[in-house]
Amino acid sequence: EKERKPWIAMTALPRGRTKSETRKSEDNDFDASGRKARPPPEKDSPEKNPPSKSKKKKKKGDQKKRRSREQQQQRHAVLVVLGDFGHSPRAQNHALSLVKRGHVVTVIAYANGSSVKKGLEKAQRGKNGRFRVVGISRWPVNISRIPLVPSIVYFAFRVVLQFVQVLLCLLFETGRVKVTDVMVQNPPCLPTLLACAVAKRCMNRNVKFTIDWHNLGFSIFSMQRKRGEKDVLVKIMKAHEKYFSRYFDHHLTVTEKMKQFLVDEWRVDAERISVVKDAPGEQFLRLNSIATREKKVGFRKKTNDVVNVISSTSWTPDEDFDVLLDAVALYDKRAKASARTKKTKRLPHLNILITGKGDLRQSFETRAKEANLKCVSFSYAWLPIHEYPQRLAMSDVGLCLHQSSSKLDLPMKIVDMFGVGIPVVARGYECLREELVREGVNGVLFDTSEELCDVLTSLLEGWDGKENGTDALNQLEVAVTRDRLSGIFSPSSTTIGRRKAAVRPLPPPKKGQLGDSYATRLAKIEDEEVVDLWEENWVR
Numbered sequence: 001e002k003e004r005k006p007w008i009a010m011t012a013l014p015r016g017r018t019k020s021e022t023r024k025s026e027d028n029d030f031d032a033s034g035r036k037a038r039p040p041p042e043k044d045s046p047e048k049n050p051p052s053k054s055k056k057k058k059k060k061g062d063q064k065k066r067r068s069r070e071q072q073q074q075r076h077a078v079l080v081v082l083g084d085f086g087h088s089p090r091a092q093n094h095a096l097s098l099v100k101r102g103h104v105v106t107v108i109a110y111a112n113g114s115s116v117k118k119g120l121e122k123a124q125r126g127k128n129g130r131f132r133v134v135g136i137s138r139w140p141v142n143i144s145r146i147p148l149v150p151s152i153v154y155f156a157f158r159v160v161l162q163f164v165q166v167l168l169c170l171l172f173e174t175g176r177v178k179v180t181d182v183m184v185q186n187p188p189c190l191p192t193l194l195a196c197a198v199a200k201r202c203m204n205r206n207v208k209f210t211i212d213w214h215n216l217g218f219s220i221f222s223m224q225r226k227r228g229e230k231d232v233l234v235k236i237m238k239a240h241e242k243y244f245s246r247y248f249d250h251h252l253t254v255t256e257k258m259k260q261f262l263v264d265e266w267r268v269d270a271e272r273i274s275v276v277k278d279a280p281g282e283q284f285l286r287l288n289s290i291a292t293r294e295k296k297v298g299f300r301k302k303t304n305d306v307v308n309v310i311s312s313t314s315w316t317p318d319e320d321f322d323v324l325l326d327a328v329a330l331y332d333k334r335a336k337a338s339a340r341t342k343k344t345k346r347l348p349h350l351n352i353l354i355t356g357k358g359d360l361r362q363s364f365e366t367r368a369k370e371a372n373l374k375c376v377s378f379s380y381a382w383l384p385i386h387e388y389p390q391r392l393a394m395s396d397v398g399l400c401l402h403q404s405s406s407k408l409d410l411p412m413k414i415v416d417m418f419g420v421g422i423p424v425v426a427r428g429y430e431c432l433r434e435e436l437v438r439e440g441v442n443g444v445l446f447d448t449s450e451e452l453c454d455v456l457t458s459l460l461e462g463w464d465g466k467e468n469g470t471d472a473l474n475q476l477e478v479a480v481t482r483d484r485l486s487g488i489f490s491p492s493s494t495t496i497g498r499r500k501a502a503v504r505p506l507p508p509p510k511k512g513q514l515g516d517s518y519a520t521r522l523a524k525i526e527d528e529e530v531v532d533l534w535e536e537n538w539v540r
Contacts, residue, residue, distance in 0.1 A: 315358020
C-alpha cells in the first residue's frame with residue numbers, strides 16, 4: 001500500500017495519537033465558513049516565563065547608558081552673572097543665542113531678579129529644560145551692621161561668602177549634563193574671576209572658560225573711592241583682575257579699543273580675543289518702522305508743544321546727572337525768554353522720562369523739585385522688559401549721560417535707542433565717537449552742561465508738533481532708520497548667515513482707503529525683513 005500510495009508515509013500518525021483524534025484536530029482548524037480558524041491562545045507553560053529581574057535591570061541600564069550618551073553629546077554652557085540677570089541685556093542675548101543652537105544653559109545670578117526674555121521663558125518651561133537659573137543671594141547671611149566697624153570689613157565678608165556660593169554652584173549645581181563652557185560677565189571681577197580660576201582646576205580640562213568684558217572692574221570701583229586709581233584697594237583689584245584673566249581660554253570684548261587695551265597693557269594673546277559688539281535685537285527693530293513714525297506724529301499732534309526725552313540709568317556714579325540739572329536750568333531760562341518775545345522759533349516744553357532704580361535717584365528728585373523749573377518736567381519709572389522698547393520708540397530724543405570709567409566701553413542704552421529709530425544726545429569720549437555715534441549724522445555729543453543746553457536748543461528750536469518736529473531732528477532720524485542700522489552695528493551683516501530680503505514695493509493707497517490700513521500693510525512687509533543684528537554679529 002505504501003509503495004502504491006507514497007503520500008501515506010508523509011501523513012504518518014505521531015506517537016501517542018489515534019487516527020480519530022487526528023481527524024478531530026484537523027476539523028477544528030476550520031470554522032463554519034471554511035476559513036482557517038485562529039489557534040487558541042496557548043497556556044502559560046513553564047518554559048515561557050515573564051522576563052526576569054536581571055533582564056529588566058539590563059534594559060534600565062541600557063536606557064541609562066543611552067541617556068548618558070545623549071547628555072555627553074549635548075553642550076552645556078554656564079553663565080555667571082553676579083547681578084540681576086533680568087536687567088543684563090547682553091547676558092540674556094548670549095543665553096538666548098546659545099539656547100537656539102541647542103545648548104543647555106545654566107545661569108548663576110542673584111535670586112528673585114527681574115523677568116527674562118520670552119524665548120528664555122519658553123526654554124525654561126519646556127520639557128527638556130534647556131534653560132534654568134540658579135539663584136544666589138547678595139548677603140547669604142543676615143547681618144545687622146555693627147557701629148564703629150568700617151565698611152571695608154563688610155565688603156570683604158560679602159566677597160568671601162559670594163566666592164563660596166559661586167564656587168559651589170559651579171561644581172555642584174550645574175545639573176546632570178556635563179559642563180562644556182563657562183562664561184563670566186565682567187565686571188564685577190570680585191569674586192567671580194577667582195571662583196572660576198579655582199573651578200577650572202577642579203573641573204574637566206575640556207571645559208572652556210570665557211570672560212565677557214563689558215568694562216574694567218577696577219575702573220568702576222575707582223569711581224567709588226575718593227583717591228580714584230591711587231587708592232590701595234583699587235590697585236589690589238586691578239592686579240587681581242589682570243592676573244586671573246590669564247586663566248581664561250577666550251575673551252569677548254564690546255569694542256576694538258578694549259581689545260587693544262588687553263593686548264597692549266595686560267599682554268593677553270590677540271588670537272584669544274573676539275570683538276562682539278552690542279547690537280539691537282528683534283524686539284527693538286520691529287518698532288523701527290513707518291507705522292511707528294506715523295503713530296508718533298499723531299501723538300505729537302495731541303501734545304504739539306511738548307518734546308519727549310528719555311534716558312535710562314542705574315543711578316551709579318558713572319552717570320553725572322548734575323550736568324543734566326545745570327543744562328535744563330539754562331534751557332528753562334531760554335525757553336521763558338523765547339515765549340516772551342513771541343518769535344517763530346520757540347523752544348518747546350521738555351518732558352524728560354528717566355527709567356531705572358538706584359541709590360542716587362532720591363537725591364536727584366529732591367534737587368529737581370527745588371529747581372522749580374517751568375518749561376522742563378521730570379518723570380520717573382521702572383519699566384518691565386516688554387514695555388521698555390515701546391516707550392523708547394514713542395520718544396523724540398534719547399539722552400545718554402554715561403561717562404565711561406575706562407573710556408573703553410559703549411553704553412547699551414544708545415544701542416537700544418538706535419534700534420527703535422530715535423537719535424541720541426550723548427556725553428562724548430573717544431571710543432564712543434569712533435565706534436558708535438557719528439557726530440551730526442545719527443547723534444550729537446557734548447561734554448559740559450552748557451554744551452548740552454546748546455545742543456537741545458539747536459535741535460528743538462522752532463518745534464512744530466503738527467509735522468515731524470524740526471529739520472535738524474529729522475536729519476538725525478533718517479540715519480537711524482532700520483535699513484541704515486546694518487552699517488552701524490555690523491557692516492557685513494547682510495552677507496553673513498543669510499542674505500538681506502529684497503524690499504517689495506507697496507502700491508500707494510487708493511482713494512477712500514484708510515491711511516491706518518495702508519500703514520498696517522506696510523508694517524507687515526517691513527516685519528518680514530527684520531534681521532536680528534545681534535544674532536548676525538554674534539554668529540560672526
